[in-house]
Amino acid sequence: MRVHPEALNEEERATYEWQMWIDGLGETGQRRLKGATALVSRCGGLGGPLCYHLASAGIGGLIIAHAGTVQPSDLNRQILMTHDGLGQSRVESAKRRLLELNPRLRVEAVSENITEANAGALVGRADIVFDCAPVFAERFAMNRACVQQGKPMIEAGMFEMEGQVTTIIPEETPCLACLYPEEPPAWKRQFPVLGAVSAMAAAIAAVEGIKLIAGFGKTLAGTLLYYDSRDMTFQRIPAVRRPGCAVCGTK
Ligand SMILES: [Zn+2]
Numbered sequence: 001m002r003v004h005p006e007a008l009n010e011e012e013r014a015t016y017e018w019q020m021w022i023d024g025l026g027e028t029g030q031r032r033l034k035g036a037t038a039l040v041s042r043c044g045g046l047g048g049p050l051c052y053h054l055a056s057a058g059i060g061g062l063i064i065a066h067a068g069t070v071q072p073s074d075l076n077r078q079i080l081m082t083h084d085g086l087g088q089s090r091v092e093s094a095k096r097r098l099l100e101l102n103p104r105l106r107v108e109a110v111s112e113n114i115t116e117a118n119a120g121a122l123v124g125r126a127d128i129v130f131d132c133a134p135v136f137a138e139r140f141a142m143n144r145a146c147v148q149q150g151k152p153m154i155e156a157g158m159f160e161m162e163g164q165v166t167t168i169i170p171e172e173t174p175c176l177a178c179l180y181p182e183e184p185p186a187w188k189r190q191f192p193v194l195g196a197v198s199a200m201a202a203a204i205a206a207v208e209g210i211k212l213i214a215g216f217g218k219t220l221a222g223t224l225l226y227y228d229s230r231d232m233t234f235q236r237i238p239a240v241r242r243p244g245c246a247v248c249g250t251k
Contacts, residue, residue, distance in 0.1 A: 174241045
């Protein structure tokens with residue numbers, strides 16, 4: 001993917017020294033991470049730990065879109081939120097925590113959810129997109145904007161003890177609408193969730209994005225990784241494009 005690498009200063013070299021020892025990442029990959037900006041939809045049970053891992057790994061910028069204020073029921077999983085932040089803006093809480101970890105990070109806190117109206121502009125300011133929204137309308141809006149603009153999108157979802165992650169590369173892999181032509185009829189906005197299970201999907205999605213930005217390893221492009229943490233099974237399911245897909249199809 002296209003990124004403009006940025007030079008590292010001495011503090012950054014010291015901070016990221018141990019991960020720059022990773023075969024394939026190195027200083028070249030670290031400079032690419034510093035030059036990258038990611039859009040993350042929602043900073044809850046999935047997007048929160050995802051943002052934390054991207055920030056700790058030295059990504060240059062994060063644009064985080066999430067409406068609303070911190071509720072008590074967020075605190076079992078939304079690790080960027082704190083008890084003393086109850087009633088305050090979720091994205092501002094997230095921004096504060098992320099800057100405590102990495103003051104070099106550029107964070108744009110967008111206090112609204114992704115919609116058809118704002119998706120194009122937000123995707124346009126990012127190099128890579130992470131879909132961590134639990135609402136299909138948001139996910140479809142992001143998918144459409146990413147396909148139109150040719151931006152990679154890491155797609156992560158979870159339900160109860162299960163999770164799934166795939167990496168969508170426009171023109172190469174199926175898009176979200178290939179996998180879900182319509183919203184699954186049984187889908188509910190509120191669902192059972194354990195923070196550690198959503199954090200698993202977040203960590204997998206973060207690794208996918210870091211590999212894609214830094215330019216090493218093999219991603220889940222064309223593969224849906226599904227896990228059931230109730231018995232800790234992982235499956236790799238091949239995903240194929242649908243020729244008649246309304247978003248990425250050729251006709
Ligand atoms: Zn498609």
